[in-house]
Every structure is written in C-alpha cells, then in structure tokens.
Amino acid sequence: MQIVFQILVRALIGLEAGPEMQQLKQQFQEFIVGLMSLPIKLPGTRLYRSLQAKKRMARVVQRIIQEKRRRRALDGGGAPRDAIDVLMGDGSEELTDELISDNMIDFMIPAEDSVPVLITLAVKFLSECPLALQQLEEENMQLKMRKTDLGETLQWTDYMSLSFTQHVITETLRIGNIISGIMRKAVRDVEVKGHLIPKGWRVFMYFRSVHLDDMLYEDPCKFNPWRWKEKDMSTSSFTPFGGGQRLCPGLDLARLEASIFLHHLVTSFRWVAEEDHIVNFPTVRLKGGMPIRVTAKD
Incomplete structure (x- = not known):
C-alpha cells in the first residue's frame, strides 16, 4: 500500500x-x-x-x-x-x-484503499488457486519474453491485452467487493419489485448482494477467473466501479496498476503466503495484512 x-x-x-x-x-x-x-x-x-x-x-x-x-x-x-x-x-x-x-x-x-486492497486480495486468491497462478504466470512470461526479444518496453495496451490477467482482476473485484456499495438519491418515485421508493429518498446500492447472488453467478463464493471468458462485464450484475453517468473515472487506471503489479510479481518473484482472513466490515481488509515471504526467481 x-x-x-x-x-x-x-x-x-x-x-x-x-x-x-x-x-x-x-x-x-x-x-x-x-x-x-x-x-x-x-x-x-x-x-x-x-x-x-x-x-x-x-x-x-x-x-x-x-x-x-x-x-x-x-x-x-x-x-x-x-x-x-x-x-x-x-x-x-x-x-x-x-x-x-x-x-x-x-x-x-484509491491509493490508500481501493487499489492496494485489490492487489492484496488478488495475491490471496492466487495463493489459494495454484492453477490460476500458473496460467497467470505463463501469460505474463510470454509477454515479457516477447518484449525482451523485440527490445521494446511495456505499454498500457500490453498490460490491458492480457486477457487472463484481466479475468483475475475482474474476479477479484467481484468476490472481494472492495467497494461494498454506493449511495444514490431517487430523482422520482420508483417502484422496485412492488416496493415504492419515493422521490428524494436515499438508497444504498449494496454491490455484495449482487456479486454473490447464486442466481447470477454459479458457485458465487468460489474464486473462478475462467468464468469471465464467456460472461459479460457490461451488465448491471457487475458494478464494482458503479455505472452510468457516475461510472468511476479511475476504472482503467485501477486495472492498469493491478496489471503492472501482478506482471512484475509473477514474472520476477515467487512467494509463500501465510493464512489470513478477509474482514468485510466496516471496510474490506485482510485481518493480518496478508504477509507473504517473497524470493526472487533464478
């Protein structure tokens, strides 16, 4: 952080x-x-x-x-x-x-809260899913070797084109629910499933209830980045950055920062993570700070 x-x-x-x-x-x-x-x-x-x-x-x-x-x-x-x-x-x-x-x-x-927590959670979930970690490492090593052979430096588009890396970040955002929800004001009377929300009322949109809904996601509490090979991220069932006119302007920056960190972590280092637990209230945190022992690759 x-x-x-x-x-x-x-x-x-x-x-x-x-x-x-x-x-x-x-x-x-x-x-x-x-x-x-x-x-x-x-x-x-x-x-x-x-x-x-x-x-x-x-x-x-x-x-x-x-x-x-x-x-x-x-x-x-x-x-x-x-x-x-x-x-x-x-x-x-x-x-x-x-x-x-x-x-x-x-x-x-975002520098203190959102992006560092995103990175920390990604490391935790990857540590608990060796198959995902292996595929992430293979994808990033291919990019690193290709750029080294060409004598080129990595660019924004290189990081964002790493499809499985983006799936890992997307799944971390979904299951981690770093931003638990947002407040909105009803600009007119709205009826939702038979319930009236009067104009002027404040509504708390709780992302976790959507992201972990088993009617929207199969086995929702399981870290499964492969689900995003087919699933559409543009729907209202995935809203870690909000949506509509109030869509977070830092969306791509957050993904880029996480992509850069994961790229250098998996291509240059190995790590062993200690067991830790996620605390979801009042904000998302790792109870012990997610300590890991890092060693450089040969």
Whole structure:
C-alpha cells in the first residue's frame, strides 16, 4: 500500500518520498478511518480526529499549490508535471487553492484503499488457486519474453491485452467487493419489485448482494477467473466501479496498476503466503495484512 500511495501522490501533487510524504500518509490514514464512523463530531471521537487530519492534509497540499503559483509567476510555468499543474490550468479559469486541495485529497483515496486492497486480495486468491497462478504466470512470461526479444518496453495496451490477467482482476473485484456499495438519491418515485421508493429518498446500492447472488453467478463464493471468458462485464450484475453517468473515472487506471503489479510479481518473484482472513466490515481488509515471504526467481 505504501508503494501505491507514494506513486499516486507523486502524480497528483508532485511530492517525493521523504518525511513530508510520511507525514501526509499518517494524516491520511487517520482521515480514512473516520469515513466509516458514528456521525458524532466531538473532540476525541473518530469522526472529529478524521476531520482534523483532513484539515492538516489540506494545509500541506495548499502549501504546495502556493509554491507552484509562486514559481509559475516567476518563470511562467511549463508543461504540467502533476495533477495540480493541470487543475491550475493557464489561469483563465483559475480554481481556488481550497477546491484543488479537496480534489487532490479525494483522489488519494484509491491509493490508500481501493487499489492496494485489490492487489492484496488478488495475491490471496492466487495463493489459494495454484492453477490460476500458473496460467497467470505463463501469460505474463510470454509477454515479457516477447518484449525482451523485440527490445521494446511495456505499454498500457500490453498490460490491458492480457486477457487472463484481466479475468483475475475482474474476479477479484467481484468476490472481494472492495467497494461494498454506493449511495444514490431517487430523482422520482420508483417502484422496485412492488416496493415504492419515493422521490428524494436515499438508497444504498449494496454491490455484495449482487456479486454473490447464486442466481447470477454459479458457485458465487468460489474464486473462478475462467468464468469471465464467456460472461459479460457490461451488465448491471457487475458494478464494482458503479455505472452510468457516475461510472468511476479511475476504472482503467485501477486495472492498469493491478496489471503492472501482478506482471512484475509473477514474472520476477515467487512467494509463500501465510493464512489470513478477509474482514468485510466496516471496510474490506485482510485481518493480518496478508504477509507473504517473497524470493526472487533464478
């Protein structure tokens, strides 16, 4: 998780690894824990500590934004190097420092939560399914050798074209249910199977109840990446990234990050995983952090 957080934070705000990165990481962990807590905003409560941590994070990010603005005023800027540079734009429709920092903190959530948990769960499921691990390794070794023979570097399209690797990621998203659900507001009266949802009501869409429905998936609790050779991912029965107009914009980035990690893991290393258990509430976690012993391949 530390690696993913550092990579994404560097891309978002241009912060390099060091004491300030570590401080930001600690504050972010305090903030993220409070996202699922009792809504009691009193000193000492989890929610209060979470909001205070977010304020401290915002000060760090805003200090970086202000420094970038000063440099831009002196040298005229240049090509964007991170997400802050992009949001600052050319000054014609300038966003406030507060709005930019809020966006950056929101974008950090996948680095701390979604993608690292996806990668961790994939390692767990592969450790428990040797046949899937073997096929994943064979597919990625073929790509690695082909690129080595041609003297080419790996590109986005190379990773995303690994069909079985994508099946592994898809099945991990389905059975892992990293994002358990989403809140939506009914914009009009809606009737669902005889039940009326009045306009204005908030509805919690619970993904786990769909992804583990035995009417939609045969043996739903079994890790089976081969099921996706025939199954369609575009239906409402598979929604780890939401759907419609609110489809998560980080869908392909999450898949790419997981693909890159799995590619280098299975082509360069072997590992032995300790037994661990998935905890699904309040968020998806591995009880022991999924420790593994890694050795380099010969």
